[in-house]
Amino acid sequence: MKAVYGQIYEALLDQIQGGDYPYQSFIPSEAELCELYACSHNTVRRAVRLLTQEGYVQPINGKGVRVIYLPSEREDFSMGGIETFKEAARRNNFEAVTKVVSLGHEMVSKAFALESGFPEGSDVTHVERVRLMDGRARILDRNWYLTGLVPDITPEVAADSIYAYIEGTLGMRVTTSKRTFLAEKARRADRELLDLGGYDFVAVVVNHTFNDDGVMFEYTQSRHHPEHFSFTTVALRDQR
Amino acid sequence: MKAVYGQIYEALLDQIQGGDYPYQSFIPSEAELCELYACSHNTVRRAVRLLTQEGYVQPINGKGVRVIYLPSEREDFSMGGIETFKEAARRNNFEAVTKVVSLGHEMVSKAFALESGFPEGSDVTHVERVRLMDGRARILDRNWYLTGLVPDITPEVAADSIYAYIEGTLGMRVTTSKRTFLAEKARRADRELLDLGGYDFVAVVVNHTFNDDGVMFEYTQSRHHPEHFSFTTVALRDQR
DNA sequence: GCCGATTTGTCCGTATGTATC
DNA sequence: CGATACATACGGACAAATCGG
Numbered sequence: 192m193k194a195v196y197g198q199i200y201e202a203l204l205d206q207i208q209g210g211d212y213p214y215q216s217f218i219p220s221e222a223e224l225c226e227l228y229a230c231s232h233n234t235v236r237r238a239v240r241l242l243t244q245e246g247y248v249q250p251i252n253g254k255g256v257r258v259i260y261l262p263s264e265r266e267d268f269s270m271g272g273i274e275t276f277k278e279a280a281r282r283n284n285f286e287a288v289t290k291v292v293s294l295g296h297e298m299v300s301k302a303f304a305l306e307s308g309f310p311e312g313s314d315v316t317h318v319e320r321v322r323l324m325d326g327r328a329r330i331l332d333r334n335w336y337l338t339g340l341v342p343d344i345t346p347e348v349a350a351d352s353i354y355a356y357i358e359g360t361l362g363m364r365v366t367t368s369k370r371t372f373l374a375e376k377a378r379r380a381d382r383e384l385l386d387l388g389g390y391d392f393v394a395v396v397v398n399h400t401f402n403d404d405g406v407m408f409e410y411t412q413s414r415h416h417p418e419h420f421s422f423t424t425v426a427l428r429d430q431r
Numbered sequence: 432m433k434a435v436y437g438q439i440y441e442a443l444l445d446q447i448q449g450g451d452y453p454y455q456s457f458i459p460s461e462a463e464l465c466e467l468y469a470c471s472h473n474t475v476r477r478a479v480r481l482l483t484q485e486g487y488v489q490p491i492n493g494k495g496v497r498v499i500y501l502p503s504e505r506e507d508f509s510m511g512g513i514e515t516f517k518e519a520a521r522r523n524n525f526e527a528v529t530k531v532v533s534l535g536h537e538m539v540s541k542a543f544a545l546e547s548g549f550p551e552g553s554d555v556t557h558v559e560r561v562r563l564m565d566g567r568a569r570i571l572d573r574n575w576y577l578t579g580l581v582p583d584i585t586p587e588v589a590a591d592s593i594y595a596y597i598e599g600t601l602g603m604r605v606t607t608s609k610r611t612f613l614a615e616k617a618r619r620a621d622r623e624l625l626d627l628g629g630y631d632f633v634a635v636v637v638n639h640t641f642n643d644d645g646v647m648f649e650y651t652q653s654r655h656h657p658e659h660f661s662f663t664t665v666a667l668r669d670q671r
Numbered sequence: 672g673c674c675g676a677t678t679t680g681t682c683c684g685t686a687t688g689t690a691t692c
Numbered sequence: 693c694g695a696t697a698c699a700t701a702c703g704g705a706c707a708a709a710t711c712g713g
Contacts (some may be wrong), residue, residue, distance in 0.1 A: 194681065197670060215645065220697060231683045236699085241670050244484070246609050249645035252698050253690035257645035259607065261548050308501050367499065368666045369486050374614040374634040374657040392632040392657070394614040405455070405489035405497035417614040417632070424664045426608045430437060430481050434700065460678060471702045476680085492679050493710035 199238035217255040246425030288323040291349045307410040314338040318349050327386045331414040340408040364403040371397040394420040439478035457495040486665030528563040531589045547650040554578040567626045571654040580648040604643040611637040634660040
């Protein structure tokens with residue numbers, strides 16, 4: 192992030208997460224931050240607004256900006272960001288392995304068009320993969336990619352990282368991801384492919400992903416072992 | 432929302448949801464919106480940024496701002512906003528009834544302090560309620576309120592709307608809400624109090640709520656019937 | 672391939688309003 | 693009442709990306 196407001200955001204975030212500004216304390220005032228970073232107050236305000244939206248601070252009119260981040264907050268699957276399985280593995284320090292179950296092409300039916308949001312009749316590449324965390328099968332990933340935008344997915348690419356392929360090799364930028372969470376009874380495929388232990392249900396994340404042209408190029412269903420899944424978001428009462 | 436940027440946000444949102452700017456179309460350019468609303472481009476940009484963050488549009492540098500909202504998106508429990516049970520009931524058009532199961536005071540133990548984020552030793556009011564949608568018990572709500580900030584919760588208040596009491600009678604403003612979503616096996620209380628049908632698990636939302644002073648005054652566990660729960664959020668790859 | 676028009680992205684300096692202390 | 697701090701808004705400047713001629 193090379194923008195000034197982004198640098199200020201990251202610097203403050205580091206200090207908050209590092210405990211320099213503990214829970215319930217106040218960060219420096221706008222005027223002080225302006226001087227510190229030698230920039231205009233609008234730029235500072237933009238950084239503070241980001242922190243607010245991510246749930247780290249709470250500005251109080253006439254008083255200051257209070258830190259409301261608790262270090263104890265577990266961040267299993269991050270606070271609302273876009274993250275790949277590999278990134279999550281590194282951050283949470285577990286060994287990540289991906290097994291490709293199937294890989295092939297499909298034509299989008301009318302029913303699937305309604306469910307996925309893909310145009311009816313488009314050619315999509317369907318990938319089904321199992322994610323292992325420290326040797327246990329924890330996630331069943333079902334991805335569909337618009338073949339026109341993400342061509343030539345090989346078993347090798349699928350086993351490594353499709354996102355690395357998309358962003359690296361293809362040079363496409365992933366921008367927006369809309370996600371829906373729900374819980375479902377386990378199906379036969381879940382029971383057969385995942386190490387569910389005593390559980391007979393899964394946490395499901397349905398995902399619509401857009402590139403920087405605003406075109407939806409991916410539809411995904413991730414079916415998670417319930418014990419190894421949680422997701423955190425922040426909601427604000429007023430729009431900012 | 433009386434701020435100019437908020438009015439522009441709402442006007443554009445209406446038009447997008449109403450189909451005036453369909454999926455994949457472009458909204459008017461900054462310059463056109465400036466003229467239309469007789470305001471500066473920074474004000475327009477702020478409104479557009481809100482729409483972007485909520486997942487309605489995608490700005491493309493040099494081209495325009497593309498709509499990426501699909502009308503088919505179901506919005507069961509809203510797109511990341513803060514909403515009360517009553518508001519959700521009205522929006523989704525079901526009959527909402529609340530039954531108070533228990534109501535009393537507790538002192539925050541060391542273990543509960545760690546789980547909830549309340550200071551150890553504080554006095555909290557504990558409310559347990561069942562939410563009925565069209566006559567069926569669908570949600571088990573367990574709330575804890577800092578008694579110092581939310582005093583005198585009566586059974587009548589709990590059966591009506593605690594939020595209405597907090598925001599109306601007490602005049603406290605609810606600002607930030609941090610939520611964690613997960614799925615759990617049903618416990619005895621879930622089975623006894625909810626109409627779970629053939630399900631033996633629940634979707635759980637853990638909630639930390641802050642007022643406009645940045646003080647956490649509420650901790651909640653909402654345990655939902657899996658079939659009547661879904662939650663949608665938007666994630667952006669880059670901070671804005 | 673280059674240039675210019677259009678459009679979004681970042682940033683500044685200033686002014687005014689509102690809330691707190 | 694004045695000083696401080698956040699909130700909204702303006703108008704201008706320049707950068708970066710896109711697109712058509």
